[in-house]
Amino acid sequence: VSQMADILPARRARGPNEPGGIKFGHFCDMVQSDRKYPNDPVRSSLEIVAAGTMLFDQIWLGSYMSGGVGFTQYATAAYTDNILDDYTQYGVDYIKKHHGGIGKAKATQEVVNDIAT
Incomplete structure (x- = not known):
């Protein structure tokens, strides 16, 4: 333990x-x-x-x-397969393309708004 x-x-x-x-x-x-x-x-x-x-x-x-655990939790995982994987990879690619890479973006609210939207 x-x-x-x-x-x-x-x-x-x-x-x-x-x-x-x-x-x-x-x-x-x-x-x-x-x-x-x-x-x-x-x-x-x-x-x-x-x-x-x-x-x-x-x-x-x-x-x-x-x-x-109900059936819906297991079914949801099967139906949404790679959504989180694809979205996360898209976010990293976007940051690399528009902000120079991870940890290199300016620390401003405008950058946060840009990445979040």
Whole structure:
């Protein structure tokens, strides 16, 4: 047991080290995709998202809290296949083309608005 989770609200907590209490920063460090894919920020981010979805959505919220995972969660994943992958890659390509690359964009609200829209 890693004992890294925070305590949850009393109405939800069943023990001192619940999966729902793991902070996202700790979880990103546990996955270690930045170390494994240092030159591929898209894959690194998607690995963390996939692991987080598995733990927090499927196991914690879906099974543990509500008593079971419905068919719609599994069907949604099949129907939306590579939408997040494609959108994330498009975002990185856009930043490289219009702002010089990741970490090189000017820190202004206009740049944030441009990237976000």
